[in-house]
Amino acid sequence: MAAAHRLLALGRSVQILEATDHVGGRTRNVDVSTGQLDAVTDDVIELGGTWLSPEHSAALALCRELGIEVYNASFVSSGSAVPEDAPRPHTSGSEEAWPWWFWGSDYPKDQTHLLKNTVFHDGVRRFLFRTPSELLAGLTRSSVQELQMAGKAIDDAIANVSDSCWDAGKVTASWRHLDEESTWSFLNGKLSSQASKQALRNCIHNKNAQEPEAVSLLYNLLSFKGCNSAGPDSQFRVRGGTQAIPMTIAAGMRDKIALGSPVQMLQSGSTGIIARTLNGTEYRARAAIVTGPPPAILGINFDPPLRAPDAQLLQRMPMGTSLKIAAVYRQGPWWRELGLQGDILATALPKEFSLPEPDSEMPLFVQCLDHSPFSQRLGVIVCFMEGRQNLHFMSLAAQEQQSLLTAFLQRSFNDSRAETFQPSFVALNWADQPYARGAYTGFFPPGVLSIPEYWEAFREMEKAPNVFLAGADYHRGFGNGYIEGAIRDGLLAAERAHARLLSSQVGQELLV
């Protein structure tokens, strides 16, 4: 949608072909007051991509341009989504010195005093913390030391990665070495306690929505280095929900959007592009920008076929396994009256809240946080179910999922209101969405990022003459995997396609 927006501004005409019945892809709003999906109201929460960091300059600029408000969601008090003394969006705040493995919300230093308590379960007890030093004091000294040593090993490994993040020209023998290992094979031997192992597993879930065994060490070194995102990632939210961004763009071009139109065939040749959708309708254009996660792209029949390195690369970019489940309280965010932020983290839980064998040491819930809407009329706690937790959770009946989550929240909040206030639930499992097949993004297993031919394929946006592949998963710069990367890549693809058409002087129409 960002590409279409830019192309229209450049004077091109566009046609959007969207597989589903809504625009926005992996951003999806639900109004928790009415249950309506794809809504833009002050009672909206996001089921997909949500938070922006002050470093997400393209997303913030696009919101400004579209007249969409971005607000600081970290420190909310009842009746006001943005407290008077909280720094406003668009000011870049330095991050608090949270431990490198911390998988909770990260906050700028100058806002720590506004924080309420986070709940931490370590299996033996439940403790509260507000600052990094309180968190460290709650853990055993040996776990902290182990994690610090693992962090030192990560830093040493990062020193072997070149300055550039996504530059194919930098493939070297040391990249190859770092890409031979999974994130887990590198870290596991450096940790002995279950608590530190689980903390690290949770940290990787937070980045990849996947188990660390499946993800290349090199890929996560790039991530730790800040190639994907940086800054306090959970600070800003979009008023009306992130889906307001594509929906606002769409509102200005309704007659140019064909919903429910999955592209099944994309033919490119000397006479231009032909896209055929599921119902057989054909659209013709001079150029096409193709977007969607790798599994969706692989479902399109390209003619001529994708080049081998492109087809092979796309098969080596699996999606994370992510589900957000939200508990919605009509009574509002009542936990704040208890001095609680609404954030809950766990490295271990009693048996009834743990995974079955062979993963019985792993907690079922590892991260929940306050996701209340801008209005603050309803209180929302959202829990991330990723990797193995996702697979197990989805094997349970909806009623069992909800009663487990309710009981876990009761245990976490430890207050009679958690017993009497009955939440309702909203959930979306991205892994079973046919045009996403997972989330947050495509990641790289070992042995992909160190192959020069895959880098070549990754670097080249134009997959066939006048056919451009764009999106968060493919962005070769800051924001890869994030809304920021989707917007940056869309804008770039629009510029590239526009320039290509100018140079070949073949006319105006584009298909996005």
Ligand SMILES: Cc1cc2nc3c(=O)[nH]c(=O)nc-3n(C[C@H](O)[C@H](O)[C@H](O)COP(=O)(O)OP(=O)(O)OC[C@H]3O[C@@H](n4cnc5c(N)ncnc54)[C@H](O)[C@@H]3O)c2cc1C
């Ligand atoms: C649970 C979750 C949490 C996340 N959290 C954050 C966060 O807090 N901050 C952040 O920045 N990012 C976050 N992300 C990631 C972010 O949402 C995505 O990276 C981004 O939205 C991807 O945008 P995209 O345009 O590249 O792809 P998509 O959003 O996937 O858009 C691709 C579009 O193409 C359509 N499509 C696919 N195949 C076809 C076809 N054959 N024909 C026609 N149309 C097709 C799809 O339906 C979709 O509308 C999160 C994602 C999820 C799901």
